[in-house]
Amino acid sequence: MNKGPVIIKLGGEVVQGPHMAAIAADVAEMRAEGTPVVLVHGGGPQATDLQKRLGQTPKIVGGRRITDQDTLEVMKMTVAGKVNVDLCAALVAAGTKPVGLHGASACTVLATKRPAKVVVGGGPDPIDFGFVGDVIGVNDALIALLTADGYVPVLACLGSDAKGNLFNINADAVANQVAIRLDARALVLVTDVPGVLRDVSDPSSRIGKMTLEDGKRAIEEGVVTKGMIPKLEESFAAIAEGVRAVHIVGRLSRGDLARAVEEPGSVGTVLVA
């Protein structure tokens, strides 16, 4: 078993949804048992909502947001702002010790601009996503300092380069890169569906276990669309780099988070090589 922390990624929908208290209680219990835990979170729905309120038109291609300067401002306000604060508050209420961070907090997430790429669902030409980054480093010393003292780092999915340029990064990508670089014992991606589904409109059609080949086929056949595409792509890339298993779970009750890690496939979908 890897010795590193458990990495838990929460989608924006989850942070402000009805299951947050149960998740916070599970995190507090894991931490109380001595397991180091690191949280990574998104805030996609909150960003989309604020963009619309400000008269911007959100552009999301292949599950990733095209990010101009105005969009980046919205990401700072929502992801590193409201979502991070609300998540930390929920964890405080559960009796644990969160510390809110973002990429520019001592370069916790060191990033560089994502080069233009052809993406599934984006047509034949390479797409330039603007201020969207790829993770090139993680301040593991800072995270280790905090977890060793019983704190729970809570990382918003913004990256920074050494010059202080900021980047929007898909939160699943941040979580996967953090898992690789901290030699995580488990990575759990908590979303608003109960796992990867055969039929997205039927919550009971959960796929318990998925291999890389299954994942590729599900994307090609259109069984998997929208935000689930980057989630699978980034997760299988992390597995290729040594993360042993990634758990995609959702709609959690008390105890489900620990169960997903201890009994893979019992809750959600476990991705394996």
Ligand SMILES: Nc1ncnc2c1ncn2[C@@H]1O[C@H](COP(=O)(O)OP(=O)(O)O)[C@@H](O)[C@H]1O
């Ligand atoms: N086959 C599928 N199984 C589950 N979810 C799917 C599937 N195909 C598309 N999706 C969509 O992916 C979404 C989860 O991705 P995303 O919205 O990015 O989540 P998060 O914000 O938690 O990262 C689901 O809400 C669902 O609409």
Ligand SMILES: CC(=O)N[C@@H](CCC(=O)OP(=O)(O)O)C(=O)O
């Ligand atoms: C580049 C890119 O697409 N970034 C994401 C970051 C937020 C995110 O990933 O939020 P969820 O986890 O709630 O989906 C976005 O702008 O929506």
